[in-house]
Amino acid sequence: MKKNLPLAILSGLLLWIAWPPTPYTTFLLFIGFVPMLLAMENIIQSTSAKKGKQIFTLAFIGFFIWNVGSVYWVYNALKIVGNLVAIPISLIPYSLGPLLMALACWLYYRLRLVTGRNWSLAGLVCLWIGYEYLHQSWDLNFPWMTLGNGFAVSHQWIQWYEYTGVYGGTIWVWAVNILAFLIYIGLREAQAKKLRLKLITAFVLTILLPLSFSLFTYYNYTEQKNPSNVVAVQPNIDPYEKEGTIPANLQIDIMIHLSRSVAQPNTEFFLWPETAIPEYMNEDGINNNIYFKQAQYFLRKYKNSTLITGGETYRFYNSRATPTASATQHPGVFADNFSSAIGIENSGNVQIYHKSRLVPGAESLPFGNTLSFLKPVFEHLGGATGAYGPQADADVFYSQSGIGADPVICFESIWGEYVARSVRKGAQFIAIITNDGWWENTSGKDQHLDYAKLRAIETRRWVARSANTGISAFINQRGDIVQQTKWWTQAAIKQDINLNSELTFYVEHGDYLPKTGSFIAVLLIGFIVVKGRFRKKVVV
Template sequence: MKKNLPLAILSGLLLWIAWPPTPYTTFLLFIGFVPMLLAMENIIQSTSAKKGRQIFNTTFIGFFIWNVGSVYWVYNALKQVGDLVAIPITLIPYSLGPLLMATACWLYYRLRLMTGRGWGLAGLVCFWIGYEYLHQSWDLNFPWMTLGNGFATTHQWIQWYEYTGVYGGTIWVWGLNILAFLIYAGLREAQPKKVRLKLITAFVLLLVLPLSFSLFTYYNYTEQKNPSNVIAVQPNIDPYEKEGSIPVNQQLDIMINLSKRVAQPNTEFFLWPETAIPDYINEDDINANQYFKQAQHFLRSYKNSTLITGGETYRFYNSRATSTASPTEQPGIFADNFSSALGIENSGKVQIYHKSRLVPGAESLPFGNALSFLKPVFEHLGGATGAYGSQPDVGVFYSQSGIGADPVICFESIWGAYVARSVKKGAQFIAVITNDGWWENTSGKDQHLDYAKLRAIETRRWVARSANTGISAFINQRGDVVQQTKWWTQDVIKQDINLNSDITFYVEHGDYLPEAGSILAVLLIGFVIVGPRFKKRSVA
């Protein structure tokens, strides 16, 4: 393991250097896995025992370096509670992804034993896609490190995401890395020149053809003219002071005054960030809430406008109507708390969307149904269980003139297929409201902005982004950031965006690539389990 560990570490470093928000090193993704593949090959070809364990341990170390280097900022969101709590909790996102990645490599080794290098490498791509799809689907979801996200700073290269989503990028990266590895292995193994030439040709074609298609699409893409005036507000209120030292009405005054600074008669949407209204609002009596009234009163000067704002809301039930509902002080009464987006108009109509992609641990209890037997214990100790409630599917807010907006709250913006479902239901632009101040001035806020470019390309929709402390921005249908604010400054920006009602192939079909890849991965895992009953073929 010792002589292969430097190769795994090299892979981890290359992938970290290539990862957003750095735009000039993305090309390293095309070779970043090569040292890791060479390390696994060395182990497979060696005469040492326990090769599977060696492969798992070696690859885990490399992937751990990549993940920690890329999402180190997760710690910043928790450090306020103290290192004794923050460090163990942050080890979950730091370690869980690498564990799943290393498992995919271990499965590759097991498949390799029964088939050969070619089929094994093909299986590795399926296992990897299966891991990525699992990691965006289960209760411990954290798809931040999905490999296709790595092109977020070089969006000109992946305009074809409107057909494949980010998983097309995953396959592209793995295909090029495997070909580069086979070329190097061919030199080391003295393969015939014809074989190496074919591999080099395949590598060049796989690199050049998607890249050429993307650049051609990027420079020839033209938006249909269908303007709508949108304003994004950045109040720059310290997230640790939102629910304490600054009165709620004063926070709303800040956002109202910023909105008025650039508002015009034809403004159709105002965007305020996540939890812009930090006081809990009863959804069943929302029109009587003083802060709701304050926000609605502001709209009187803009008759045709809709305000999309984040807010904390709750709802009472006469029984435990949902799995996340908790008992209140009143006997027989339960309540759900929500991180919500509110669509407010001049009329009495209010549109409410409940955040559905919740942050594991911070906003949701992972595997809540399986751990439901623990709820009485938490309740007896005085704690809430299940944290936030959610709604089962996407929402679309419609303005009085019929414009559809996709309300996306923070973490949700990294789910391509989820955003696409809202677009398929009628959203003509994407409204991201977030509060990235928890991460402080780290690359987390920049990555979050960069990932929004991918949603613009997949759906061919403008993205309007209101972030409490930054970075607020407008992103066009090609993924270009047309306007953006500075970090930790109070600001407001406006833009005439072009609405779009056309449906892309990806919006129509969703995550068909990872679904197919996951099915193949499950079949191959079954083969790996059943395979030992049969005579193993020699490793190529």
């Protein structure tokens, strides 16, 4: 295994260097897996024992390097609790993804035992997609490292995401890497020149055809003129001072002042960031809440405007009405807390959306009470003060004039299909409200911004992004960032965006690729098990 370790490490380094927000190195994704494939092939062809264990170990090491290098910033959100706690807890997001990736590689090895190389490599793509889809669907979801996200800084290359979503990028990367690997193996094994020529031709075409189609689409894409004026506010309030240190009314005053500094008479939407109103508000009487009234009073000068703001809300029940409801001090009374987006108008109409894709640990407790002993530590992962109740499905906020906005709260912006659901329901642009200050001035905030470009391409919707301490921005339907703020700067920006009501193929069909790939992966696992047992019976 030692002689193959440098190959695994090289794969990890190549993938890390290629990952956002590093510019000009995206092309390394096309060869990043080749050293790992070579290392696995060397082990498979060797006479050593415990080949599966060697492959799993090497894959984990290489992918651990890639993951830690790309999401090192997770540690920054934890270090407030001290290094003795932060370091081991950081290993959960650092290690879980690599473990699942290594499992996919181990299953590839098991598939090689019962079928040929080419079929096994095709199976590896499905097994990898199955891991990615699992990692966006279960309680410990963290799809940050979905392979198709790697093109976020080179969005001109993947305009066809409007048909495939990010999983099309995953397939593209693996297809090119596998062809490069087969070309190298062909040279090493002295395969027929004609076969090598076919592989080289396929390699070139697999890169050039999607790239050419994308560049053609990018430079010929024209937005339909349907302007709406939107203001995005970045109050730049330290997330560790939001609750308790700076009074809520003062924080709201800051956002009102910034909003007025750029507002126009025709401004139709104001965006304030996640938890912009930091005091909990009872949803049943929210119209009478002093902080709600303060925000609504600001709109009096802007009669046709809608304010979309983040806030923390709660709701009482006479029974344990939801799985997340907790008992209160009053017998028989239960309550849910929510990280909410609130749509405020001059009228009495209030729209409330509860964040659905919650950060594991920070905002939701994975697997019920199993990990309850970690709750005090997890509270510092994203700044939440306890478990939130989620909303069942995506939603749309409508302005008084009928414009549909998709309220997306922070972590939710990395789920393509979830964002697409709101677009199917009528959202004409995407409004992201977030608070990225927990990660400090690291690549986390830049990656989060870059991933928003993918949502713009998938849905062909403008993205308006209000970040408390991150980077606020406007992104057009091609994925171009047309305007953005600086990090850790108090600012407000305005933009005339073009609304769009047409639905892309991806919006209409969602994550059909990973669902298909996952189904095939399950069949392959069943095939491996059945064939493995059959081989044992034959041997006996």
